[in-house]
Amino acid sequence: MKKFLWVLSVAFLLVQMGLNAQENAPKTEYKQEKDLSYYDAAIPDITPYQIERCKLDVDYPENGRDLPVIVWFHGGGLTGGNKAIPSGLKEKNYVVIAVNYRLSPQVKCPTYIEDAAAAVAWTFKHASEYGGNPDKIFITGHSAGGYLVMMLGLEKKWLAKYEIDANKLAGIIPFSGQAITHLTIRKERGISDKQPVVDEFAPLFHVRADTPPILLITGDREKEMLGRYDENAYLQRMLKINGNTKSTLYELQGYGHGMVSPGMPLLVEFIKKTLADKAKEAKNETKP
Template sequence: MKEIVVLLLLVSKVALAEPVYITQKNIAYYADTTGDAYRASQCRLDLYYPKGVKNFATVLWFHGGGITGGSKEIPKALTEKGFAVIGVGYRLSPNVKAPAYIEDAAAAIAWAFQHIEQYGGSNRLMFVSGHSAGGYLGMMVTLDKKYLQKYNIDANRIAALIPFSGQAITHFTIRQEHGIQDTQPIIDEYAPLYHVRLDAPPMLLITGDRELELLGRYEENAYLARMMKYVGHKQTHLFELQGFDHVGMAEPAFPLLVKLIQGRTKEITEKK
């Protein structure tokens, strides 16, 4: 009898065990990588996913670094949460200029839409996030629909956009590429604010403390949130993490991202 109880306990532990997570590294997300060594080396992604799980959500994570530095990463705070994480690498300035890195972000998102089902995921549950420059890239691809239209993907299929301290005006690196100082605000086709629209996916804009943030990052996001609401978008929310600067805000922002992914996943999967 004692042996049976022990066996049942072991079976229960196995049944309740967390899924095993697999990481596949350096997947090229452009179909053709010939003829451009820099694109071939930079335009790769790492895929971290729960093996044997069906219809899991996926968050595409774009690293920061001012579009001039950084490399693909899978943040520890997003691991073992029941969903996949895709860490995206992309080309950097000054090796390329806009819109090359925005196009890279779109190509990576398109790859996820086209391939995630092969790993067990659902392309109805695509979340786009990233810190600083990474947040900006996600904002551009989500709000300016032309980048994903190239792949016959409607940007509105993105489940939610959650940028961490993303730039809402034209990115300062793009301005520098045109000889414009970072203290000169510009809103043109390379500004998420330029593409405000009613039918965009749900958005959670997270920034650090307005007095500690980089330049006017909080105010830019506040303006974007205001304009989205002004055009009638009812699912834009702004969250200011008081007491945290531009870099430090990422750590307390991750739990907000995880909570949104879990809540939105439930909302979408329960829809008939």
């Protein structure tokens, strides 16, 4: 009995020491740089509105190295919204970049897609300055932001302008992104938001087998905006038909269009799994 109590006491002491060590461990400090321009102010024909809107914020842990990088695009129907780091991405040991882009009706399609591409190109160029790894860049966003990341990840021409292969992206994570031609683009053409169009400005038009890993997240099909779940389900189906094995679709039951917060744990787990799979593949490739 005495021996049992001694063992129990030692075990308790070790646990307590571990807890104390965690409490006394230095807390990671996070820094933020705000309103960085992702276009060169010296480029020809740059406009005051472009200078005003085309900025981004970077949130990053001090002294980080080899970190995943998450580029976040806000929603707002391509007509509104502003950059902000989602709370679910803060202090997760990521480099997080929140992007503003130009909006309709001040600009027309495809300007906002071009801005999104320029911001991602900036990220590839500068990620390492903040402890990020350019091979671990994930692009994500909600609603209009989800539409933008699908366009960049599926249609290669937008990033090709910057000599970047879209397949260099580590992953694409749209939250309730529009898979058909965006409703604001249709509105610019005088088409109703309830009239579906699938053309070169629809992510669905660009389905292919060899994409980066894709995580599609939507709200409940009965609560979502304008059939957004169904669009994403069809997108995933067409990806599979084209031989793509890298897409996953989650429908968040009980949630409507505003489902970013409950969807964040899915994003975090997806990034963790994707990077683990990538590391495993690299290890297997080095085996004799």
